[in-house]
């Protein structure tokens with residue numbers, strides 16, 4: 001950026017262009033939430049598609065977005081992944097087909113088998129855990145209240161495990177409107193993995209008030225990554241004038257990070273990448289926080305930090321709230337194929 005002048009420790013940087021001066025806001029401090037970004041389930045799902053491309057060569061079909069992030073989807077598409085909404089005739093018989101991290105219903109598995117597809121299931125193990133709970137509760141004769149967002153792929157997959165035994169609620173009002181006999185003997189609740197921790201707790205409290213005997217899973221269904229990122233952004237929000245959340249508009253856990261921040265009275269915006277920052281948001285901000293949803297790669301955070309550094313911000317720090325150390329093994333199909341190839345090379 002030629003002609004850029006930074007003022008030491010000041011709030012603005014000036015970019016001189018012929019005939020005019022544009023003033024760019026420069027925060028004194030940029031704080032990075034930790035943990036942020038990729039969770040173990042997303043890392044595994046993205047690696048699954050990458051390995052499938054390496055092992056079998058393109059094209060590799062992927063049902064739905066492998067994870068809810070535009071940048072990730074575009075990068076994999078460039079390498080030869082073909083994303084489809086459903087398993088229609090567009091996916092040829094015998095094609096390698098990956099199921100996304102959000103999980104699929106048994107009907108989708110059956111459809112894939114009928115079409116003769118070679119499937120690799122990249123469903124996050126923590127979503128699979130919720131599917132198992134749904135199956136178990138249904139087998140034991142329970143009716144379930146699923147707390148989640150209508151239309152979300154994870155919710156569709158979970159409901160598909162026991163469609164006649166599940167009622168979806170999104171809000172406390174939905175709980176109040178439930179037309180379920182309070183004396184229904186066997187009632188249980190389960191939830192989507194990427195909800196607001198606080199809001200879900202309130203919904204569960206309301207469920208317990210209305211249905212005193214309702215039971216739930218032994219441990220919360222909201223996953224560790226969602227919980228940790230929300231805890232971290234809460235602390236970040238307390239120390240910043242503005243929090244920028246990197247993630248895509250269809251990413252549930254990224255949207256929750258914005259909600260949680262705004263609930264604490266701190267301004268927050270969801271952006272896919274640095275190019276979406278609106279200059280007006282930055283005016284007068286001294287400390288800007290950055291975090292990212294579980295499906296957003298850290299290079300997007302680094303690019304945004306570089307924008308602030310290029311304007312003169314030197315105080316860039318991590319705010320570590322929790323240390324994460326969770327890893328998931330790649331799907332068995334990938335591991336077996338990789339071992340076979342390795343053995344053939346010996």
Ligand code: SF4
Nearest residue numbers: 039041042124193223
């Ligand atoms: S956000 Fe949670 S449930 Fe979803 S992929 Fe990541 S770890 Fe799994």
